[in-house]
Amino acid sequence: MTTSTFVAGKGWLYRFDPRAKILLMLLLCVWFFLPVHLVGLYCVVALVMFVGALNTGFSHVSKTFRSILPMLLFMVLFMPFNVRTGRPLFTLCTLTIVTEEGLLQAARLAGRFIGISYVCTLLFATTIMNEVMLALRWYRLPYKAGLVVTLAFTYIPFISDSFNQIAESHRLREADREQGRKFLQRLRDLVPTLTSALVVALRSIPNLAMSLEMRGLGLQNKRSQYHNLASYRHPFTHFLLSVIIPLVLWLLCKA
């Protein structure tokens, strides 16, 4: 199983300081909740998608779109029926089905949803996890919290591998004279597999704790850093851009 969200590339988003990028992401998410023109909203959504395509390629943009599509369809189909007030656009007998307000509100929510999804996805597609953690630590995330996340990432493939092997071996062990099984039986059969996977995971805990201490976790002196964000040369400019971009967009699209 792969845990990487990073998409290799060379665009300007990749060269943008991760600390500033996180700020930009947060501000843009807030921006989508501000009262803006519907047209402006969709222009910004298109802009975000365009920038995404320039940096991570069209295939990634369309993949992201496909992943949010079911939710989006659901929203668009349900939403208009929900708002009953306003100018009716479509009536069946005496029942109002779709109103203008309903349609507009659906469009706004859909736009906001697409926008937020792309902004979040782009951050993690253009920044390697290590640098996200370094940036978060710069924002005063405690060292241990960052360590927990990094360790969790390294243990995910191990646990998922053992889980798959356990499930396979469970399959291999079935007796040959077995009849077809019902859903409930299947659910019950899951308990031993899950238990076994958990035991394998739990057994690794003392070993992990041991290894962390053997590698010096617990020493009182200040830790030094092997990796740093020094390769990003212009943090100030990037922070400035991170504030200016949402601000300009807000001034342009203000309702």
Added chain:
Amino acid sequence: MEPSPNGSTNFPAKSRLTMQHALELSHVHFTYRSWKEEVCDSLFSDLSLDVQEGSKTLLLAPFNKGKTTLAKIICGVCPKYFPGMLQGNIGLFGRDLSTLEPWDLLGLCSYVSQNPQEQFIAASVEEELAFPLESMGLAREEMVRRITAALKLWGLQDLRTSSQQELSGGERKRVLLAVQEVLQARLWILDEAFDDLDQQWRDLLRETIRTSDKTILVLASRYLEEFTDLFDHVVLLDQKTIHTPALDDLLPRFSRLCGDDQPNPLEEQVLEIAEKHRLSCTNLQAERKRQSTLLGQSFSLHIPDFHLQSGELVTLVGPNGSGKSSFSRLLCGLDEPIGGSITIDGQALSGKELSRKVGYLFQNPDLQIFLPTVEEELSWSLNRRKDLRAEKVKSRVAECAELFGLTLSDTPSTMSYPQRKALQAAVYFLLDRPFYILDELDSSLTYHSALSIIARLRQRGAGLLVITHDRHFASRITQRGYSIVDGRMESL
């Protein structure tokens, strides 16, 4: 005295003059905490060991006699994380271990585990090496210098950003040895360090030990030819304590402990073959995608001809990553081949049918043990058969437990490794498959216990494929063998 930031580099010259004790164990007793009513048997009793600074010591102990526990005690993590009762005094370079925490030992003592997987803590090879140096607070330039040198020494430059999941067993061992290299602790404890390494790296490790000015303690359960003339002292862990006979007495005694002088259970074994089956593959092909470090390359497996009959014992020998487990997965129906077919008695079988005919015993028994007690584990698949009555199941389970030396009320997760391995074999014994694949059975068992398991499984005439990378082991059992290199299989 705290370990200085730049590790141990200030010390050796001075302490060499006084010939300090690097490690001093005196009258150590240890008993693991029991999770049942009755108390566990003690593991060490009145164990004493002196290791002089700068000396090289080999500690031989049969599997499962506490070699790894001893290493963990010296590193200060047992009984901290592996609960038990510890008595006695342990001194490390003149300091009392009971006053130290594991992290205080960073520059003093470093350990390479038998099972490298459990020691990995970072997301990539490079960071694995950097983590302990960051803890020491070394300057970045110094870290870069040490890490680059260690990666080069152990041939890991191309793997620096790989995660441990992408590494083979041998590569993981090399990463841990590279960690030793950057740490430069005064005492190195190497637990089965030569395992998994290919010859080139075994030679390098031997050379590293030979030329090192550190104190080195190697723990091993098999006497390898690489060990000859490498050590100042060879000691034996037996009957819960350390013995130091002369080498000429020690080696025969050690091989007796491992059961090497006992008769080979396979010789003169009379098989009860009820019906004869024949498993064969012709022109079998499979492909597997490699992981991201070698993006684009895929691994292909080609088996021109392979066959196995009831009652036969066949070995498959090959180095790490040569395709042994890919082949096993095809054979027991976990993966589908892209070409060729697998037939039993001339009939081509689907994956699902194959898994009912070929039992596959994974190298790691824990992935095949599910239930809280031995009894539940053994009766699980029998209970699901409609044609067996409860009393019948009970008697079969009891009989099988007896045969494999298991106690029905035991909890598998707290049993010893050889016992878990025996339980895994017992489960398959009850399934009564006509063919079995045994994956790296000998990796943590004495030859004698591995052979006994083989003998029991084939008693009723099953055909066995034994996978190993130990040619020495293969030569003991083989009637006929195959070798596999880079996905190509050949008959030997």
Added chain:
Amino acid sequence: MQQNRNALKVAVVAVLTAVVVVFTMVVRIPTAKGYLNLCDVAICFIAFTFGPWSAFIAAGLGTALADLISGYAQWAPISFVVHGLEGLLIALIVRQKNDKEAPMIRKLLAGLVCIATVSLGYFGLSSLFISTVSVAAAEIPGNIAQSAVGFVLGLGVSGAVKRAYPPVRSLAW
């Protein structure tokens, strides 16, 4: 020497977080409509075995990371709050002073709280921030079913793990 077990806390939370991620992403039971994921099984197990703090962090962080990895980063904060709260509340309800099992009635209560937190939490937060009231409401039945199945399986699994791996008691903090 037994006092300072910070590394153990880090190790416990990290491994349990990874467990939650794997149960959310890898284990999927096909049902009539779509998939059922098992994050609630892992969360209930952790809450029953490891106590409120581990449950809160591992459940919240685990589900959030799973969202992030599968490309639904926008849901991560919501999952963090909802599942973190779920773990915390269950653990607080079934917490016992001694080593004994929690009484049945408390387990039942914990189950109800689990279902309520998940369904109402997702409903409230997603109707506020991501979708709308009607869309979020339509997801309630699915969430109820998933958390109910998760809770029942979680109960079974926690009992089995305690029997299968007794040393688990020495890991809780």
